[in-house]
Amino acid sequence: MSKEIPYKIYLKEDEMPKQWYNVRAHMKNKPAPLLDAATGKALKVEDLSGVFCEELAKQELDNDTAYIDIPQEIIDFYKMYRPAPLVRAYCLEKYLDTPAKIYYKFEGNNTSGSHKLNSAIAQAYYAKKQGLKGVTTETGAGQWGTALSMACSYLGLDCQVYMVKVSYEQKPFRREVMRTYGANVTPSPSDKTQVGRKILAEHPGTGGSLGCAISEAVEAAVSQEGYRYVLGSVLSQVMLHQSIIGLESKLALDKYGEKPDIIIGCAGGGSNLGGLIAPFMGEKLRGEADYRIIAVEPASCPSFTRGTYAYDFCDTGAICPLSKMYTLGSSFMPAPNHAGGLRYHGMSTVLSQLYADGYMEATSRKQTEIFEAAEQFARVEGILPAPESSHAIRVAIDEAVKCRETGEEKTILFGLTGTGYFDMYAYEAFHDGKMENYELKEEEIAASIAKLPKVPGVNA
Amino acid sequence: MSKEIPYKIYLKEDEMPKQWYNVRAHMKNKPAPLLDAATGKALKVEDLSGVFCEELAKQELDNDTAYIDIPQEIIDFYKMYRPAPLVRAYCLEKYLDTPAKIYYKFEGNNTSGSHKLNSAIAQAYYAKKQGLKGVTTETGAGQWGTALSMACSYLGLDCQVYMVKVSYEQKPFRREVMRTYGANVTPSPSDKTQVGRKILAEHPGTGGSLGCAISEAVEAAVSQEGYRYVLGSVLSQVMLHQSIIGLESKLALDKYGEKPDIIIGCAGGGSNLGGLIAPFMGEKLRGEADYRIIAVEPASCPSFTRGTYAYDFCDTGAICPLSKMYTLGSSFMPAPNHAGGLRYHGMSTVLSQLYADGYMEATSRKQTEIFEAAEQFARVEGILPAPESSHAIRVAIDEAVKCRETGEEKTILFGLTGTGYFDMYAYEAFHDGKMENYELKEEEIAASIAKLPKVPGVNA
Numbered sequence: 014m015s016k017e018i019p020y021k022i023y024l025k026e027d028e029m030p031k032q033w034y035n036v037r038a039h040m041k042n043k044p045a046p047l048l049d050a051a052t053g054k055a056l057k058v059e060d061l062s063g064v065f066c067e068e069l070a071k072q073e074l075d076n077d078t079a080y081i082d083i084p085q086e087i088i089d090f091y092k093m094y095r096p097a098p099l100v101r102a103y104c105l106e107k108y109l110d111t112p113a114k115i116y117y118k119f120e121g122n123n124t125s126g127s128h129k130l131n132s133a134i135a136q137a138y139y140a141k142k143q144g145l146k147g148v149t150t151e152t153g154a155g156q157w158g159t160a161l162s163m164a165c166s167y168l169g170l171d172c173q174v175y176m177v178k179v180s181y182e183q184k185p186f187r188r189e190v191m192r193t194y195g196a197n198v199t200p201s202p203s204d205k206t207q208v209g210r211k212i213l214a215e216h217p218g219t220g221g222s223l224g225c226a227i228s229e230a231v232e233a234a235v236s237q238e239g240y241r242y243v244l245g246s247v248l249s250q251v252m253l254h255q256s257i258i259g260l261e262s263k264l265a266l267d268k269y270g271e272k273p274d275i276i277i278g279c280a281g282g283g284s285n286l287g288g289l290i291a292p293f294m295g296e297k298l299r300g301e302a303d304y305r306i307i308a309v310e311p312a313s314c315p316s317f318t319r320g321t322y323a324y325d326f327c328d329t330g331a332i333c334p335l336s337k338m339y340t341l342g343s344s345f346m347p348a349p350n351h352a353g354g355l356r357y358h359g360m361s362t363v364l365s366q367l368y369a370d371g372y373m374e375a376t377s378r379k380q381t382e383i384f385e386a387a388e389q390f391a392r393v394e395g396i397l398p399a400p401e402s403s404h405a406i407r408v409a410i411d412e413a414v415k416c417r418e419t420g421e422e423k424t425i426l427f428g429l430t431g432t433g434y435f436d437m438y439a440y441e442a443f444h445d446g447k448m449e450n451y452e453l454k455e456e457e458i459a460a461s462i463a464k465l466p467k468v469p470g471v472n473a
Numbered sequence: 474m475s476k477e478i479p480y481k482i483y484l485k486e487d488e489m490p491k492q493w494y495n496v497r498a499h500m501k502n503k504p505a506p507l508l509d510a511a512t513g514k515a516l517k518v519e520d521l522s523g524v525f526c527e528e529l530a531k532q533e534l535d536n537d538t539a540y541i542d543i544p545q546e547i548i549d550f551y552k553m554y555r556p557a558p559l560v561r562a563y564c565l566e567k568y569l570d571t572p573a574k575i576y577y578k579f580e581g582n583n584t585s586g587s588h589k590l591n592s593a594i595a596q597a598y599y600a601k602k603q604g605l606k607g608v609t610t611e612t613g614a615g616q617w618g619t620a621l622s623m624a625c626s627y628l629g630l631d632c633q634v635y636m637v638k639v640s641y642e643q644k645p646f647r648r649e650v651m652r653t654y655g656a657n658v659t660p661s662p663s664d665k666t667q668v669g670r671k672i673l674a675e676h677p678g679t680g681g682s683l684g685c686a687i688s689e690a691v692e693a694a695v696s697q698e699g700y701r702y703v704l705g706s707v708l709s710q711v712m713l714h715q716s717i718i719g720l721e722s723k724l725a726l727d728k729y730g731e732k733p734d735i736i737i738g739c740a741g742g743g744s745n746l747g748g749l750i751a752p753f754m755g756e757k758l759r760g761e762a763d764y765r766i767i768a769v770e771p772a773s774c775p776s777f778t779r780g781t782y783a784y785d786f787c788d789t790g791a792i793c794p795l796s797k798m799y800t801l802g803s804s805f806m807p808a809p810n811h812a813g814g815l816r817y818h819g820m821s822t823v824l825s826q827l828y829a830d831g832y833m834e835a836t837s838r839k840q841t842e843i844f845e846a847a848e849q850f851a852r853v854e855g856i857l858p859a860p861e862s863s864h865a866i867r868v869a870i871d872e873a874v875k876c877r878e879t880g881e882e883k884t885i886l887f888g889l890t891g892t893g894y895f896d897m898y899a900y901e902a903f904h905d906g907k908m909e910n911y912e913l914k915e916e917e918i919a920a921s922i923a924k925l926p927k928v929p930g931v932n933a
Contacts, residue, residue: 019486020552026479092480093564093855104553104627122582124857124892166852167564186897192904193851391653392626395553397584432584434894437646444652 020103022265024096030260031083033253036291037363038079039298042370044249044362045337047073048324053468056334064234065250066241068139072250079295081253083135084142090134090167091257094123099265100429104393106413113416115409116273117429118262118289119396124190125160127354127399127431128285129245132254133157136243137164137172146239147171151201151226153180154354155187156431157245162194173240175201175229179220187435201226208232208330223356224329231332246282246354247327247336249363255288262426263292273304273426275412279404280308280317280375281354283361289428290373297372306373308364309404311383313451314347316340316360317368317375321462324471325359335468338365342461348451354401354430358461378407379450384443386410387433399431400439481558482725489556490720491543493713496751497823498539499758502830504709504822505797507533508784513928516794524694525710526701528599532710539755541713543595544602550594550627551717554583559725560889564853566873573876575869576733577889578722578749579856584650587814587859587891588745589620589705592714596703597624597632606699607631611661611686613640614814615647616891617705622654633700635661635689639680647895661686668692668790683816684789691792706742706814707787707796709823715748722886723752733764733886735872739864740768740777740835741814743821749888750833757832766833768824769864771843773911774807776800776820777828777835781922784931785819795928798825802921808911814861814890818921838867839910844903846870847893859891860899 037043046055061070072081083091102115120128140148147170152158158174165172174196181188181200191198201221202209206229212219234242245251266272276293278286286308296302308317316339326343327333340359341347347356360368367373380400387403389410390396398406405427416423433440442448465472497503506515521530532541543551562575580588600608607630612618618634625632634656641648641660651658661681662669666689672679694702705711726732736753738746746768756762768777776799786803787793800819801807807816820828827833840860847863849870850856858866865887876883893900902908925932 021486023483026481124851124855163855167855185901186894189897189901189904190857190894193848193857193900195852388653391584392655395584395623395627397650397653434646434650437649440653441645441649444649 018101018269021098021100022268023098024261024264026092028264029088029091029096030257030264031088032080033083034256034260034291034295035075035079035081035253036256036294036298037076037249039295040366042366043076044366048335048468048471050326050331050335050466050468053471064231064242066140066143066145068143069136069250072253073248084138087134087138094130095257096261097122099262102394105390108393109410109413109417111413111417112420112422113413114422114424115413116266116424116426118258118426119429120258121396121399121429121432125156125163126434127156127160128255128258128288129157129160130163131257131288132245132251132284133160133164134167135254137161137168137170140241140243141168141170145170145241147173148241148243149173149175149230149233150243150245151175151223151230153177153223155180155184155191155435156354158196158198159187159190160245161243162191162196165196166194172196173233174198175203175226175233177201177221177223177226184435201229203229205229206232222329227328228330228332246284247357247359247361249361251284252287252291252361252363255284256291258285258288258428259291259293262289271424274423275305275307275425277307277309277405277408277412277425277427279355279401279428279430280310280360280364281401282357283364285428285430287361287364294367294372307408308368308373308375309408310375310377311355311404312377312379313453314341314356315377315453316358318377319458322365322369323465324468325465327359329358335466336362338362339368341458342464344464345458345461348453355404376408378404381443381448381450383407384440384448396429397433398429399433400436402428402430405429478561478729480563481560482728483558484556484721484724486552488724489548489551490717490724491548492540493543494716494720494751494755495535495539495541495713496716496754496758497536497709499755500826502826503536504826508795508928508931510786510791510795510926510928513931524691524702526600526603526605528603529596529710532713533708544598547594547598554590555717556721557582559722562854565850568853569870569873569877571873571877572880572882573873574882574884575873576726576884576886578718578886579889580718581856581859581889581892585616585620585623586894587616587620588715588718588748589617590623591717591748592705592711592744593617593620593624595714597621597628597630600701600703601628601630605630605701607633608701608703609633609635609690609693610703610705611635611683611690613637613683615640615644615651615895616814618656618658619647619650620705621703622651622656625656626654632656633693634658635663635686635693637661637681637683637686644895661689663689665689666692682789687788688790688792706744707817707819707821709821711744712747712751712821712823715744716751718745718748718888719751719753722749731884734883735765735767735885737767737769737865737868737872737885737887739815739861739888739890740770740820740824741861742817743824745888745890747821747824754827754832767868768828768833768835769868770835770837771815771864772837772839773913774801774816775837775913776818778837779918782825782829783925784928785925787819789818795926796822798822799828801918802924804924805918805921808913815864836868838864841903841908841910843867844900844908856889857893858889859893860896862888862890865889
């Protein structure tokens with residue numbers, strides 16, 4: 014190594030990527046198209062543009078353009094909190110006494126506390142450019158809602174967030190951060206929408222669900238002039254925007270002649286993992302390099318490792334299109350799990366295809382194992398990680414320990430998606446020995462898989 | 474300007490300061506010595522070293538050494554979260570439509586959420602080097618306790634934190650962050666100390682106070698073999714460690730040929746302000762440059778602007794030595810104010826001397842004005858500021874607006890000490906219009922000033 018590698022590698026602002034990378038362009042087997050649930054027909058841009066704004070509908074269906082220019086306004090916004098540091102985990106390496114070199118890309122140095130802001134600003138920008146008044150969305154734990162509020166505030170766009178009522182009440186801090194950024198936050202179910210009123214009538218006093226909040230946000234978007242609906246994960250457009258994570262990581266590693274052997278990311282809907290691996294996967298698809306790529310999911314919501322590859326609804330409420338993905342079934346209700354961002358029944362259609370084609374691996378871990386890794390990491394690296402991110406930390410530590418045993422000097426890269434400041438109830442349960450691991454039974458998965466939608470000529 | 478100034482200036486790791494700067498060395502009028510309250514005699518290193526560890530006792534009394542080497546172990550720890558970015562507030566400038574150039578040094582990019590970590594690691598390091606088992610401290614809102622927990626965890630030192638009981642109960646998140654870093658957090662008053670038991674007997678059910686927590690922490694330090702007490706602000710040693718803030722800021726500005734006209738910092742005990750201004754004040758003291766330096770304090774706790782320059786106890790419990798400072802009286806109880814870090818009756822003895830000698834100005838602002846500035850800043854610069862830091866933002870905005878009116882292109886530098894993630898109840902009160910400004914009456918100040926300690930030959 015000619016240059017000494019610093020603890021943190023920051024690209025210069027003029028080195029930041031000017032284009033997003035669309036991995037779909039280099040996939041031999043393209044991701045399966047979104048289908049209209051009623052007709053079973055593939056959706057076109059015009060079908061999507063009533064819900065999404067025009068440019069995003071195009072990006073959602075673009076399987077061919079490899080590089081897409083990042084508009085200057087988005088680059089300017091990125092400069093507020095990017096480039097994100099690529100950190101050499103010297104302290105963790107020392108603590109683990111491993112010959113492995115560990116790097117992590119830290120996306121938590123912004124007020125939303127995660128990588129979600131990378132796509133929020135893109136989606137808000139295209140909505141603004143189309144002359145819309147505002148956007149609607151749902152949020153569970155609140156990271157996506159916060160990110161979108163920040164982006165809309167910056168652009169002067171109205172932001173309506175439907176927040177799962179139980180989170181709205183239990184996480185007042187997140188709600189207040191969104192209000193600080195001028196968002197209109199409504200506990201869901203609400204009496205603002207037809208679907209909300211219906212659910213309230215049927216289930217008085219309900220704490221709501223993400224599925225219900227999605228339904229309300231979509232209804233709010235299509236029933237108001239000048240509004241569209243936006244979503245923070247799962248979609249291919251989101252993965253495109255998140256490619257900034259991987260592009261910056263690769264540029265930073267290239268500067269020091271480093272090449273990862275193993276790339277690890279947590280996987281919920283797939284936005285972070287897809288973004289982190291994008292340029293590396295591109296090289297792998299083009300046969301230019303090889304990488305071992307590992308998705309880590311919670312044992313209580315294991316769509317890759319125990320799900321089925323089939324067409325399913327993207328949402329619990331079954332109002333969205335059908336997407337072919339690894340799924341536990343859209344009626345699957347994951348057990349209480351503090352990694353709220355990973356509690357999704359399905360997986361990005363792009364990542365699902367790549368996994369089906371053998372380009373990546375997946376593994377699942379139990380909650381207490383995750384928090385053990387989180388605490389170890391916090392104590393030696395100083396950063397308090399989000400439970401979601403800690404899935405990647407767990408497997409990075411495990412791989413580094415294997416290196417200690419075999420003596421191999423592997424280079425490990427993982428994605429540290431965010432911080433855990435708003436997850437302290439979970440840490441408290443862990444400290445007090447009250448955190449439980451839910452043993453997901455085969456029959457539970459079978460029951461929701463049995464309810465997969467039947468679409469003529471698609472699912473059996 | 475030959476080089477374009479980026480949004481964020483990060484020094485390279487090898488450019489980071491290798492020495493702290495001790496502004497006392499260049500003061501003509503040295504800060505007044507700490508006095509023993511019983512005898513009125515100036516304290517020496519041997520008097521302090523029963524409470525503080527040896528090296529820190531020396532630093533506390535060293536008025537002569539201008540530059541003190543930062544031990545390599547501390548530099549390595551600093552690399553985990555430093556250099557902190559110097560941010561050019563392009564978005565704020567545009568929003569304010571001002572010809573002023575605004576810079577801020579952001580110290581919130583670490584898990585403790587503030588600059589406190591800069592001194593916590595130094596104090597923990599010297600305790601470890603002296604072969605101590607652990608340290609004790611008090612914490613109110615929890616930022617200092619968190620910083621110390623992180624530092625102790627890294628060095629393998631026991632950390633005992635006495636946390637004001639009402640905060641312990643109302644701020645469970647902060648408490649859990651400290652526990653994540655292995656600290657032993659005790660709600661104060663507790664039955665672990667004599668003074669705690671006495672207070673509990675006299676005031677059953679009390680929520681505690683910072684004064685009481687200090688008393689417990691000091692007792693715990695002196696009554697356990699191998700323990701010392703540490704403090705996060707006010708002390709001259711803390712200001713020395715915090716000089717890293719100003720040194721990095723100056724290096725970053727120098728790289729781009731920039732020179733601030735106005736330097737602004739919030740002032741509670743003075744650790745952040747003293748650290749930010751240190752090298753600039755040094756130039757001013759040596760007659761090499763001139764800067765306008767402004768301390769900003771809350772209207773509800775205005776030690777500089779409405780206090781008296783006199784000897785007073787550093788703590789409410791009157792067990793600590795006497796220090797000459799601008800004070801509202803150690804019996805002064807500030808009204809509820811969400812900027813917990815600025816609720817201190819006195820001020821650093823170093824800054825007090827500099828203020829008395831006319832080297833800096835001070836101003837105070839009301840709470841609602843502070844939160845207006847905080848929200849404006851969050852929306853355009855993306856960072857959610859701590860209420861404490863927002864005092865500096867308020868005055869920076871005011872000065873930039875003056876520049877808009879006069880057309881002057883002044884360069885403004887302010888200290889953004891930390892983030893507000895754990896202050897959302899205060900933001901909520903602000904959003905809901907429930908935040909009140911307390912009008913501090915002259916007779917309240919007079920009443921606590923009347924109780925200043927009478928020391929023969931010192932205070933009248």
